[in-house]
Amino acid sequence: MILLVLLYTALAVLICLLLHFLYEEHIFKVLHLPPGPRSLPLLGNIFQINPKQLHLSLSDLARKYGATFSIKFGRERVVILNVAETVKLAYSGEAITSRPKIFSIDFFISKGFMACTDRQHFKIHTKVMKHAFRVISNTSLGTKLADEADSLIKTFEGYDGQPFDPRDDTNLASLNVLYNIAFGKRYQKGDAELQEIFDYSHDIMKGVSPVHPINLIPWLQNIPNPWMDSLQRAKDKRDHHLLTLYQQHMDTYEEGTIRDMVDALIRVARKAEKEDDCQTLELLSPEHITTNIWTIFFAGTDTVLNALLWVFLYMAAFPKVQQRIQSQIDEAIGRGRLPSLEDELTLPLLSATIYETLRYSSLSLLGVPHAAVMDTEVDGFYIPKGTQVMANFWAINHDQQVWHKPYEFDPDRFLDPEGRLRSLKEFPYFMPFSTGQRACLGKNIGKSEVFVLSACLLQRFTLEMPPETPQDLQPNIHFDLVPKPYKIIAKRRNLPGH
DSSP, rough: HHHHHHHHHHHHHHHHHHHHHHHHHHHHHHHHHOOOOOOOOBBBGGGGOOOGGHHHHHHHHHHOOOEEEEEEETTTEEEEEHHHHHHHHHHSSTTTOOOOOOHHHHHHHHHSSSSOHHHHHHHHHHHHHHHHHHHHHHHHHHHHHHEEEEEEHHHHHTTTTBBBOOOOHHHHHHHHHHHHHHHHHOOOOTTTHHHHHHHHHHHHHTSSSSHHHHHOOGGGGGGGGHHHHHHHHHHHHHHHHHHHHHHHHHOOOTTTTOSSSSHHHHHHHHHHHHOOOHHHHHSSSSHHHHHHHHHHHHHHHHHHHHHHHHHHHHHHHOOHHHHHHHHHHHHHSSSSSOOGGGGGGGHHHHHHHHHHHHHOOOSSSOOOOOOSSSSSEEEEEEEEEEEEEEOOOHHHHTTTTSSSSSSSSSGGGGTTTTTTTTTGGTTOOOBBOOOOOGGOOOHHHHHHHHHHHHHHHHHHEEEOOOOTOOOOOOOEESSEEEEOOOOOOOEOOOTTTT
């Protein structure tokens, strides 16, 4: 009897697999979906992808199946675009401007622009947030950056030329800049509230991963389990913290004085109320305001942190580039004051190095997922409504058809023969902040932060690898491509006359 049951079970499994493979044959050949490896039910293509080398796995699949191919993460089919022209065309139109339904992302940011799928609401969100960024950029951004640069310099000085891991200190600096911009606050190392932010942010970062159990196994979303409990605790802590800050701003808000982005959005909300602009007002509730600002803060802190860590590592690994940047800083600024945003034009090599850092590291491996608003076509293939679409920016940034020696770190590729910074319009295949209607809203503030902190630190220190420490420029893969833990030495620079 047991043998018969096992036989029937095996037969049922074989029939299910056969039906699954026949269905995949249908969608590839009849519907003309982008080709890709055959998947397994529920598991998808888990065995064709090395999660520790995701960028290389995807590039290998592109070589086998074509520049536009599809794979399955669990039950979700995802189209991967590996050529810049295809990405720009797909992301610039209307058809691929939605967001995929990923449970944990909706769970945390359903009232913000990041997860917004309504086109009219997204346009209002974008208009309002861009206004808030302009207000901050034109008022207090420079001061906030200078304060944090000075603090980070003192922290590095405290190591007195001994090897140290710059991650925690840089993380605090990055968090403080964006937190100061967003909420008008900054923290010192060891603050209890700061640790709470780190804790719930860490839990949220784990939760929004596409391969988190809650996202891969939908029925877990509806029953008690430790994963769901962890997400709920993180959300409750975050919401309590943010709404407390919002209420403090409401209680102390003064018309005509903008301290941070919360104030800027409160002003927009009050203007909309006076003008009876119900559409805008609907998207400026306390929950909408705090969710949008937190999204910028949450995503920006991690991105800026890792961009700076790559800059520091590359400066230690490529000392000749570092020396050239320092010579330019010495000539244009000297030592009498810290570099500022106004110095970008006089430090083109540093700007070029930041661009090359973003290209070479491909920090934002896949960007934020897009989804098809409607049935559409990409690169001649059928993309059904709701299908998730991602760009393999690592492949794009290392495409030998468009980059000269793409596996070499060469900031000069972004400079003209006279040493001036070339316009990014000359690099249509370079998309460090994605492209199209869903491009990063905070890209200018993020780039400003990386520029000023890098300039200030390189003015005061020479960054070196500890003696007999092998260079490891290969990334770890979290949500993005991030540097492996490393230590550096920050040697004080003694300029003539100082």
